[in-house]
Amino acid sequence: MDDDIDVDGDDDLDNECFPDTQTSVQSHAPARHVAAATTPAVCEPVAVAVAPSSDEPPKKRFRLNETETLASTATALESKQMEEEPAPEADEVGVTPGAEEEDEDANTDQFPQSKPGFLDFFWFDAYEDPIRHPGQIYLFGKTLINERDWQSVCVLIRNIARTVYVLPRLKNAADDIETGERVDFQQVYKEINEKRAHLGISKFMAKPEEKKYCFRQRANGVPAQCTYLKVCYSFDESPFVGRGCESGATYERVFGVRSTALELFLLEKQVMGPCWLRVPYTRASKIVSWCKHELEIDEPVGVSLLSTNYPSPSLTVLSLSFQTVLNEKKEHEIGCISAVVEHAVGIDHSKRHHKATTTTAGTTVEYFTLIRKMDRNPLPYDLEPQLARNQYKVGASTLKTFSSERDLLSFFTTRIQNLDPDVLLGHKLYDFVLDVILHRMQVLKISTWSKLGRLRRGKIPFMKDGSLIRKWLGCGRLLVDTFISAQEFQHHKTYSLSFLAQELLGVAKHENLNAQKLRAHWLDGKQLAKVVLHCCNDSHLILQLMHKLQVL
Template identity: 30%
Template structure:
């Protein structure tokens, strides 16, 4: 099955077979026994004295591990080591956090030999000598061996293997051929990507990351149950590298497998954080005065969590500190005592450093899997770590914000990052092992709202009023006990709202499913890295079919590479016209790079927009729409890296003639079919499973929406799978399809097309009757759909009245049906009132005018009424 992470039928069944390995079973058993005994010693912090916990094993003696997050150090002595974070099951049936250290990762580099080898398995070397595979291999091996020694790589294996290459590098031949696969340990540095030799023209995979290699090779697609066949050792408390409850070491990556038994997906521990800060004017930095934490210890990730507010699941704590050398206001001690009567929910500290220590310790003790907060990645985490640095919080404390013990703080980027741009790499490094769920970023992805601040979101989504305290008001809060308690409550309320938002939007189950579908790391999906999702999907798929994938261009020095890449890969420059043109081209490109991201002219032409026949229409207008046009084109014409022949001069390629289905079309087919299947399952299932299916369907819908991203990634310059010719081919087909549809409707069906944009056309039916219009529409649709196999048009809407003003600007009264009843909705596209950069007044006035125009009243009445209202507005403005 394609996406093994998603289990459609009969997902929840078997519990893991509890404890003990078969005595005779595997040699792993004794090791695991010792693991277990060590773990009893090792799990120091979380278990109460006298309580001992041991891990449950599968019946074959392997250790089940629910994989959640992973991390690799990119620099330093630990690069090449992979850290997996997840959950293991304890004897009591509870779950504990676990870190698995995977050692001995091997680099994997492909050597592309010179000359053609596609002729009958013989290596045609420089067209002169024809050698056998074995002979050629030995010549090549000898040279590669020398080169490896030169690079200081002393320990390696070499194997000739058959692989295909179908991407955009002109220096690597397309199609299947024998290449030499080299593997060597990560402790040796990466080979230079441009290394060449007498017998080989290129290297691929030189800088592949250990983690990516691991996940692709082990076919791990997002959060899922894994089993560790052998666990080499288990560190006890002082020797642990992580803050997790348990820690194991895996010395052979191949001992990590996807679990074949389906087991219940464990709940996770979610901690919501909200900081209240004051601005230190002298240094222009935020200082923390209070931190609120809300913890839910059993959040479901396979279905929506509905009862998260149930007593016992939720705990809260707010830590406040004194402002400057002040003392806490009068009466605070009393409040303090009341709040802590039953449970510690309020904590007072005298310094910011003490507050931070307390908070980090709390997160550690909670054994948090997921940190949540509104704009947590853009604000709270950044402030936390900067303050930890400024207050000289010890590394064994601040590093508890993540799961890996650290001694040095990674470079944090400046605090003044753009609102909502996500966390910096340094912050993500610190939090490795705990997922970051930023409800601000997520709602921006999942919802369409005017504003994504907490206050409006709380209102529109949760129907709750949020009390806001402006940042300059915060110092005043310390003047009285009452106002200070209000500050505390505000912090807790905010933390709570953010968590509620997360549950309300089912962010965890949704993003988990998305990660499973695309094979992405959950943390990346939460960060909204859409391009990366597609990248992973393609990586998994192409690897499975034995294709060598395009190299990962490292971020560092990318700007330099940009121009270089342009020169190497650019088909524009490939024109043998003259060298001058080429140099100018690359110089222009360099300029574009230097001028930054703001200036980016389109690289190729996109969708067709028809000139609108402007005016007010009062007969029924039919809006016809091709369902996900670009993905369908890929399927319809079998467009793929593997099928389209790219021309050398950079012109738009021809449609493929190959009937062999390409990988992209197959992928889309699988996704579409999968969605259909889920839809069907939804009809026939009930109860809890239905909720799960619903999430699945939502996720699939999201992916379907993001199928567009597959096209996007083909046209996205920084994408690993950048293929301008393919993107161009797709859009050019799109234009042709739209045009031919227009021609069909106008010439053959003799109907008037008044507008069209990329994948849609509007037809003036000239009718007053709904039913007749509908009938006509279905006839048109039938005719259009007959022409295509996968492309499907649909009647998107019928407009009773419409005002068509410009390209991409129109208002219409849409007719809809619900329970057999007809009702009308106003749809407004592109006009001022749907834009955020127009004032409320102009929106209101516009709204009124349009409602008048579309009311269907006589022309004169409308004019009079609009005029009157405008006069009224004018008067009001003069007054104001």
């Protein structure tokens, strides 16, 4: 049926954002503050397909013929007939050659092995722009290369068809909604066809399909199980909304009118959350992300869901902390950024880390600090010796200095791109950390801000009042805020990092630095070393707090 839908994808990715239109869905459990792709927003009831029994004979599919042109006469519209076709073979209904279904009892000790011409990847984040690029979605995840190297993947899926379900009316309104006889589908089709012509929908396809209503409390007039008229057409066409479209003389209501392409894709493929997917290996015609692999698929039929028995890969987590100083305008400027990176955080129960990570040699943890000069003054000559006395391993990869704030932030985004973490972690990540970083990038006109995520973007997503639009910040990466997670899993009067470190981690001596008096610390090596150690220690505490709360 999808072969008859004429849909054209848009090859250009517009970088500008509309605050009230775009959506970015992140899928990550059980951290409820991370937007979950497993449960897309449903604007109205959606019908769920009923799988036929294996004992039943193959059903026959009905296709309603469409006339050649939109300006067809009333006589031509009435002459449309319902043709009966035998059920197509497996290779005609969306089973891509070479993408056979996986065994549900597949080996759970090994990761899936990609077949020639296909790529298997573990997806955990999705993004769509239903206004500028309707019918297109982006899936982000990671794939295993050469049995040891995990690399990021971005898959662009085009030409997702808009799908609505039309419930025919009862011939006798007094009949029971479950068993009563309903209006013939040819009459329903005729009315839908007339209304779509007025809406400017040039081409669509329809067929009867049996559905179950998926909500326990059914709305008035909606049966638990019924045969609907399934209507598919391109997202490039106008939605089936308007005067007289919600109901008609031959049908009671229409379901799924406002469903987005991402919602339809997840329901059609029965994607329950982060999982392994198999897609044809077709390189993208245009680079739209910061991922190491970019694929492009013209039809969603090429995507297949692999067995849920495969293990989940470990995630790379970057824990972020920084120290600001106040300038003459009483604005926050970034003076120092520290990060701790853990490359193998298990998200399966059997791989979950129960102990705090360390930074000794041979582990999967690394750290680095970026610090800049202040007021054109050179950094203290004894900074590195003071750090070494406090067991900070000074090296080219752990400490880097910059002459300006702009150079520091530019290098920071490049470092994130090279490390390519799956998760960005912070305390008050939304309300303070990313807010300050992105405001400073906007002031300093740093165009590579989108490296904080994995999708290339141009305009920083600020509202008119200056606040950040959270759901657009980390397209392709999961954002975890321990400040929000602690409020979900713990019950305290305060959730500051100092309090949580003492209450949950047993760290008694932890105090925040005063940003108003901090500028003078850049003139003394011992005092500046305390600033560096404080930032690095905060990053490590936040990482330990994430493990303690079991956010991932």
